[in-house]
Amino acid sequence: METKKSTIQSNSSFDAMANVYPTRKQSLIEDAHRDSVVSNGSVDLTSYPSCESDDVFPEEYESEKGIDVEKKKQCITFSAKDDMGFASLTQALKIFEKCQMNVTHVESRKCRNDNNNVEFLVECETRNGWYKVLPKNLKKVVNNVTIHRKDTSQRLPWFPRKTTDLDKCNHLMSHFEPDLDHDHPGFSDKAYRERRTKIADIAFKYRHGQPIPRVEYSEEERSTWKHVYTTLSDLFPTHACKEHIRYFKMLEKEGVYSPDRIPQLEDVSNFLKSQSGFQLRPVAGLLTARDFLASLAFRVFQCTQYVRHHTSPMHTPEPDCCHELLGHVPMLADPEFAQFSQEIGIASLGVSDEDITKLATLYWFTVEFGLCRQDGQIKAYGAGLLSAYGELQFALSDQPEQRPFDPSKVSVQEYQDQTYQPIYYVTESFEKAKAQMRKYVSNINKPLQLRYNPFTQSIEVLEDISTIRKILGDVKNELDTLLTVYERLV
Template identity: 55%
Template sequence: MEMFSNVFTKCRRIINQFPIDASTTKTSTDSSPKSTVPSKNEPAVASNRTQQSRLYRQRSHGGSWRRKSLIEDAKFETVTNAEFERVEGRRLSQGELCISEEVETTNGDGKSSPEEGLDTVRNFTLIVSLQEKMSSLADVIKMFDLSKVAIEHVESRASQTPESKYEILLHCVGIKGNLLHCADVLRQNSRVQNLTIISDSSTEKKDIWFPRHITDLDKCTHLITKFEPELDTDHPGFCDKVYRARRKMIADLAFDYRDDTPIPRIEYLEEEIETWRHVYRALKKLYPTHACKEHRRVFEMLENENVYSENKVPQLEDVSNFLKRKTGFQLRPVAGLLSARDFLASLAFRVFQCTQYVRHSSKPDHSPEPDCIHELLGHVPMLADPDFAEFSQEIGLSSLGSSDEDIEKFATLYWFTVEFGLVKEDGEIRAYGAGALSSYGELMHSLSDVPQRKEFNAATTSVQEYSDYDLQPIYFVAESFEDMKEKMRIYASNIKRPCEFRYDAFTQSLVELTSKDALQSMAKNIKGQMACLQRALSHIEMRTTALCVS
């Protein structure tokens, strides 16, 4: 087979695997998995919430959206790896060898492999021949989504036969029965001329890898989505070829980025600046009454230092240097939404993976995926606060080496805290989550009487079903950042991991606390800090005594 021209890589689409409808989500106060059906005792409340949520949606977004989140990726990894363990355990118990199985398939009217093992997770490689333009690829991708088969790699080329216009190479993983059903449906699609399954192999169990040094983040490029406008017919930029080409150009810069090099500067277009200005002005009016004091303080600082302004989209390099001075965090350009494991691991190094592209101008008030407006207005001010920066890093450290199930729970905790968290402040409730702080509609909604609000508890929050459709139906409220951080530490202490890690900021590497030398080094470090603290207290006490005497 001839080499395909690479159009996009690592395209992970896990949108419809665990759909939750915001209008029907009901939560309770226990820690058990929550039902998605409204309580029969509260039909009026549920109906009222549904109507008000739809009203907010129309006012804020002008349509229905679905967010792309870390949680869906984590859920998929959990299901896939759990299935692998089950299949391998069954084979070993039956004394069978774990050999690669081959599938014999032909196209259209041909026969497929025997129908045994249809419930097992497999790796597949397919070639799909399209009758029409490349826009038909979106329909193919959507069919895989509906079948809950994850696409890991996509390539395309002009067709080598006159019967079709394009040939698409797909590498994917999913339950065999789902894939075969998907293939049968696509073969009947008038836009698909042919579909061939060229390989079918068992999944291989992989050791959990995570970065050990900050330069290892160059390898953390497992994207859930890359060129989203290319694949999602509902995306506002799907029919805008100019916007799609620009997104690709900016994404390529992120893919080529390497640690310890300046972040590429983007010359933003006037249309993009106007989108930034529109969102900036609207949110700035809300911040005094809706944002937490930490966000307000840093946002004012960013403006005073001329890093932020409504007249320009900030450059990541300038913002990253600002963060380094405040908390030691830094930004790193990313082409799209990373996998949950890679994204959380980056936080352990005080690195925040940040997009550089701007949402489509036709929908400036909301983006179904992370963009630089979301990152810069929502995340950056909070990462410049020392307490919140420490909280974010500790989530990352706790995720290292964790199981797929625990990664899913950490991703859920991240969603309900860093993305959509609320905190008590002087007897009132304020927003600190970036998803709310970067969306006018979400910020208004979060402090309204429409959504449910619950006290933050890490164990309960980690298993809470979430909604990625439009506005959130439920928020968790922290007593304070310190209280939230302490609860997270208690939760993380019960997570099974290979060992405990600490981050050495001098070497920018992780230290495994598994040896006597490592523990002694950490103890000496703590001892030195305690001595410094005692001297500082003595100086303060002496000055206080001198003032009292005088």
């Protein structure tokens, strides 16, 4: 656990902290790699032609008898049996283990046709003859076992076209949740896990356009929030960029933020809408990179609502509302930064897994861990820094390497998720960073050129001359109006 005392000491204490710093697991980049494993683009199960496990098995396996197919990937989904919930997954994973199949990825979500049940997606490496033993054993402990095969004919991954499509962007990286992650501080705390599940349920039931339900936080949760809030806000005046300081103060002044009360997402969302047009929607945990980035394209930030475990107030292996509200929200209120974030999101729609990984890496080194130069000093604007007391000081010390932001280099930079970053990237201004990102994005090989229409809150495909002419006409009309007013004023 990070402590204020230990991180205030000399530089050598940073080394000590690095050694004891709990593994940071909420890495969007890792998620992007996992996306690549799961499918050829989207994790949307509807993109897989599926077959019932009992009646169809891939002929290729029959013809490959005697050949080592140990590393062939397979995707299997199933739902929980009766009311067993995550306990079903635990039992299923034991079957995978007994069949000597290496599980490489697990996701969960509420069943689409049964909101009270949960379904799971497991990606694994198969062994010869796996299909003779795995499905029938799985069926003993779970329901609706289905084998999925990749649809190689699908050239463009699915992406949301309108804001309501974000209701489908709900694929979670379940392995970081306290039910499955042995390192999670809440793993052995049944009451915490139940509380987290109860709050996460709000996100499962949420649909776009609804007000975000309010949470009555407990005394323990409020105490954790207060600890994190007061500890971090001590550092903001000297370490945060001026945009963060400005909007953090505004949130306090308008009574949305206070150390004594955990803000309600609906109130924060309304504040963001009034400042930059961004809005929040509740999310049940860590999303896949593709789903998370896609939401940004619509100026929607998927925000967790539960609070980290009280025994670990300065660290959480998964995102929680302390990280989102103290790190991300003040920055998203800034129109320039909001535009920067949205452009990363638009760039992510429909691109290959390789490009999703690169964009997630760019997101990591900017929105999560970015530094900027302001008035001759280096300041933090990344939410991962602004919500982590120890790393915030480390990033601005003379210990890590600070390099100028260059998207083509940053997109392929190896990242560190076990301890503090050895390298941080410094941008001169968000305006310059946006221009650099636009240049980078223009070189992404993408079959469709897309644009966000703020009036219809939808993604337009720029596929023919008449569509582009119409948009240019609208832009020209707006430009004419602005020029007329400008000429009157100068």
